[in-house]
Amino acid sequence: MKQNEALEALSKEELIRLIGLYSKNWLALDGVWFQSVEQKFGMDEAMLHDARAWERFTVIEARRLKEFLGLPEHAGIEGLKKALSFRFYANINEYECITEGNTLLFRMTACRVQNARSRKGMELHPCKPVGEIEYSGFARVIDERFTCECVSCYPDVTDDSCACAWLFTLHE
Template sequence: MDLAGGSVNAELDDRDVIEYFKRSYRAVDGLWFMKVEERYGFDTALEIDDDVWRVMPKIQARALKSIMNESNGLESLARCFTAKLSLEEFEFASTCDGRCARFVVTRCPWHEIMVRAGRAELNERVGSRICWSELEVWASEFGDGIVPRRDRRICRGDESCEIEFELKNGAEH
């Protein structure tokens, strides 16, 4: 088999390519965290992780807004956040009534990764900080009048995560 100048990509279908990048994306997230943790400790790694996850959701939200032809507003946020959760293989149900978008997550792949890595005892510390940062950024990317709220959390031992994005009083949808 001569691979010089050839295209291995021709042997991979779209699902293979997606799986490759999905695994790489998830692996690099945990890998860099563990390397920073080894060198500087857990608290510093979590602080840097928080900095990263205050930028990544901007990239994700803006990309999905563009791809999906969405603009600002709660309904656009609900559609784009639904796409994000679907792409990342969360299991969830969602509703949007024009004033509040609700998501009930029953399976979180990030939680499962932490459990498989033997780091379940750190999951609540990571999830409570990083997920909250993500939600704040997602809300801000779709307008000043949208605020996130989160009650239940899988990482805390609840059966589901309950996430809401609400319009502040007086905000337009």
């Protein structure tokens, strides 16, 4: 069987479901390695490796999405909004984007990672430091003129109505 023959036989609906499955599998792998390091060496060591992984992965993900979507070098607010909607997270988490002038507020309204950790009786993932690396790096690849600021993210929660919130500002 050639590489994509099985995929080519699927309907659009089946492909969309498969993308959701792949997204959940990607997140499961991310959580499995993280929890392995966390259990053996502690949260600080797991966070160190998580930060290193996301520093590299977010750039790869953003570059590939930017190319796939045909975004220009300076994609601006609309380009970032579009790219965010095609991330793995967009298939498995609930989020909203609010644009106002030269800013985009990205709010994760439901997070599978935090929900799973809560369900398992684990402490919440202190994702703010890694989120700062992830979201700022992603936005800069989409358009180098972006800065990113954490509005609310565990352990620094300032908005209980969402899992996290990030403010992207486009500097022209």
